[in-house]
Amino acid sequence: xxxxxxxxxxxxxxxxxxxxxxxxxxxxxxxxxxxxxxxxxxxxxxxxxxxxxxxxxxxxxxxxxxxxxxxxxxxxxxxxxxxxxxxxxxxxxxxxxxxxxxxxxxxxxxxxxxxxxxxxxxxxxxxxxxxxxxxxxxxxxxxxxxxxxxxxxxxxxxxxxxxxxxxxxxxxxxxxxxxxxxxxxxxxxxxxxxxxxxxxxxxxxxxxxxxxxxxxxxxxxxxxxxxxxxxxxxxxxxxxxxxxxxxxxxxxxxxxxxxxxxxxxxxxxxxxxxxxxxxxxxxxxxxxxxxxxxxxxxxxxxxxxxxxxxxxxxxxxxxxxxxxxxxxxxxxxxxxxxxxxxxxxxxxxxxxx
Amino acid sequence: xxxxxxxxxxxxxxxxxxxxxxxxxxxxxxxxxxxxxxxxxxxxxxxxxxxxxxxxxxxxxxxxxxxxxxxxxxxxxxxxxx
Numbered sequence: 505x506x507x508x509x510x511x512x513x514x515x516x517x518x519x520x521x522x523x524x525x526x527x528x529x530x531x532x533x534x535x536x537x538x539x540x541x542x543x544x545x546x547x548x549x550x551x552x553x554x555x556x557x558x559x560x561x562x563x564x565x566x567x568x569x570x571x572x573x574x575x576x577x578x579x580x581x582x583x584x585x586x587x588x589x590x591x592x593x594x595x596x597x598x599x600x601x602x603x604x605x606x607x608x609x610x611x612x613x614x615x616x617x618x619x620x621x622x623x624x625x626x627x628x629x630x631x632x633x634x635x636x637x638x639x640x641x642x643x644x645x646x647x648x649x650x651x652x653x654x655x656x657x658x659x660x661x662x663x664x665x666x667x668x669x670x671x672x673x674x675x676x677x678x679x680x681x682x683x684x685x686x687x688x689x690x691x692x693x694x695x696x697x698x699x700x701x702x703x704x705x706x707x708x709x710x711x712x713x714x715x716x717x718x719x720x721x722x723x724x725x726x727x728x729x730x731x732x733x734x735x736x737x738x739x740x741x742x743x744x745x746x747x748x749x750x751x752x753x754x755x756x757x758x759x760x761x762x763x764x765x766x767x768x769x770x771x772x773x774x775x776x777x778x779x780x781x782x783x784x785x786x787x788x789x790x791x792x793x794x795x796x797x798x799x800x801x802x803x804x805x806x807x808x809x810x811x812x813x814x815x816x817x818x819x820x821x822x823x824x825x826x827x828x829x830x831x832x833x834x835x836x837x838x839x840x841x842x843x844x845x846x847x848x849x850x851x852x853x854x855x856x857x
Numbered sequence: 858x859x860x861x862x863x864x865x866x867x868x869x870x871x872x873x874x875x876x877x878x879x880x881x882x883x884x885x886x887x888x889x890x891x892x893x894x895x896x897x898x899x900x901x902x903x904x905x906x907x908x909x910x911x912x913x914x915x916x917x918x919x920x921x922x923x924x925x926x927x928x929x930x931x932x933x934x935x936x937x938x939x
Contacts (some may be wrong), residue, residue, distance in 0.1 A: 535934065544895060604885075664893075724894075736894070736896030737897075737898075738894045738918060738921050741894070742915075745917075746915060
């Protein structure tokens with residue numbers, strides 16, 4: 505089991521950026537009857553989300569977040585020794601977008617930079633990588649970028665995803681510092697269930713053809729092509745409310761922590777109904793479970809740090825909170841992390857036009 | 858006076874916006890176009906609200922089998938409440 509304990513690391517700052525353009529689930533998506541739109545919003549709690557225009561990529565959002573973080577923390581890009589970029593929506597198939605961000609952020613060429621192809625678990629997997637680079641490789645400052653522009657993967661009339669998935673990017677700075685609290689991370693993977701949440705065609709296994717690009721009503725009633733994202737809603741609900749809940753509960757038991765010991769539980773912002781069920785099963789009271797899904801939707805690998813950025817920007821920099829975070833989804837991949845936020849730079853979430 | 862089973866069928870049909878006579882014990886998601894995964898969670902949430910129930914996620918998944926299973930789990934919750 506990939507559980508690791510990291511010491512001597514501070515999470516110095518978290519910043520988020522979202523597109524300025526909003527989608528309103530009640531008034532947009534006219535393909536769906538008004539009564540259904542109201543019921544879906546009541547169920548998922550996603551009143552709306554942000555949608556990137558065609559020319560805006562995930563990396564643009566992460567770059568803006570990183571620059572805001574450098575400014576807020578008074579750090580120079582040259583101080584960064586590694587860039588870890590977790591996303592399902594890179595700029596190009598080749599190369600890693602992290603390489604482009606080294607140049608765009610004006611970091612040194614001596615920087616380590618790579619992408620991690622992960623979605624909803626991207627923050628915890630990225631955190632694991634960033635902490636490993638500090639504790640294992642002895643780096644001092646690692647920039648973790650996570651984000652997705654999932655609206656580019658959705659067909660506009662697939663109601664399983666189009667009411668939920670939004671766009672966002674984040675930047676988190678981790679720095680070596682003695683005397684800080686431990687960061688504990690446990691990661692899990694079950695590739696046997698990958699087809700419950702994936703883009704079936706357009707990669708090397710099933711290359712793009714006219715047939716895979718054809719938009720039609722699929723067996724589950726969703727309107728999309730095979731090059732759009734597909735989600736088996738019930739299987740993902742089952743996975744999230746059983747495997748993920750079990751993993752968080754076991755993590756808490758092993759770490760000897762109860763909901764009373766935790767100030768904030770940051771769940772991947774999957775959908776409101778599901779997250780409520782998860783929090784209730786784990787016996788967390790509502791006030792300990794911050795949400796941003798209502799206005800940002802499910803932003804994939806950005807959802808946890810975007811929620812943290814929103815939460816801590818309101819709490820102020822002097823806050824001290826013991827936090828638990830859990831990301832889960834595409835892979836299937838999931839993970840749990842515990843950390844103490846003890847003073848943090850969290851500028852207000854940016855809006856990019 | 859409606860029986861409990863009739864009340865469940867009527868609410869199920871109303872939430873899905875299908876005629877009540879289309880809902881039978883053997884009705885499955887595959888045989889009722891409106892009963893997809895999103896509508897299923899709307900159904901579960903609607904029954905929780907209407908009858909004051911707290912349905913476990915595992916049961917919510919089990920209820921996606923057919924109407925007979927859906928009804929059986931709702932009745933079990935209603936009985937355990939009273």
